[in-house]
Amino acid sequence: MAVDTEERPTATASKTDATAQQERRFQRYRIRTGMFAWMMHRLTGVGLVVYLIIHIWGLTALTDPETFNALIAKYHSPIYKVGEFALLVAVAYHAMNGLRIVLIDFLGWSPKQKKLFWTLGAVTAVIILVGGWPSLYALGEWAFGPGSMPTLFL
Amino acid sequence: MAASQTNALNWFLHRITGTFLIFFLITHFWVQHYDHQAASVTHEVVTEKGEMPDYPEEAEEGVEARMGSSAEATPYQVVMQRLADPVYAVLWKGFNILFLVVALHHGFYGLNNVMTDYIRNPMGRLVARALSWTVALGLLILGLYSVITAGW
DSSP states (O other): OTOOOSSOOOOOOSSHHHHHHHHHHHTTOOOOOOHHHHHHHHHHHHHHHHHHHHHHGGGGGGGGGHHHHHHHHHSSSHHHHHHHHHHHHHHHHHHHHHHHHHHHHOOOOOHHHHHHHHHHHHHHHHHHHHHHHHHHHHHHHHHHHHOOSSTTTO | OHHHHHHHHHHHHHHHHHHHOOOOOOOOHIIIITTTTTOOOTTTOOSSOOOOOOOOOHHHHHHHHHHHHTTOOHHHHHHHHTTSSSSHHHHHHHHHHHHEEEEEEHHHHHHHHHHHHOOOOOOHHHHHHHHEEEHHHHHHHHHHHHHHHHTT
């Protein structure tokens, strides 16, 4: 991310003391595309670790039929359907942005990086729409009644 | 010196595990969530407490073929029906053990990177590091137990 060389705001010359220093610190961290991508990568990453813990913990239910059935039935409740979709969004974003980082790290920085960003963004959108459709469909059928949702990709 | 080498190795490993996770996740989703012989009908919301999700015909036929015609396609039986096939079971267990190790390493190394950025105190960092890897180890043991004993 260090090669992001868009216009950096010039420090205000009149203020020379600690306030100016403080202000510059914040100005340096202006949120542009790369910074936003990095922040989201962190947020989704931490979220996915939390999910990983819950997931491994939950799957110990595999040792008991009753517990496992109850767990899967619970995963089919509306709130978990919303969570399921949010999880897919986080996974798809983290995976595709991670792929972008790996490509940049191993193949080198390229002037076409904006193109790479938006291409992978489009791929992410497709993954979320196609992969997440069953969850959205389920929520729609539940909220608006049976037969109210089109059966795309199903 | 040794520490910086470990860091470089971990940095490199993080990229490798991340790349592998993309392939693991595609397989995981394909096999567990979108395959009609295993997936509970994912596009179904179950609202009543204790009510079970329905399964596609392929899954119900699979359960009956393996567990007898009186067997019901409950979530547990659908998983067991596949694990009853020894070839599938070995592949499934091998895959999931690898998946578990790689996901835990990737997740907890990443978490440690984030924590190191915000925890300034060296002692605090040490505690956070020790605690997080202890949790990871505990999850590894739990996960291995679930994967190995599933279908016994």
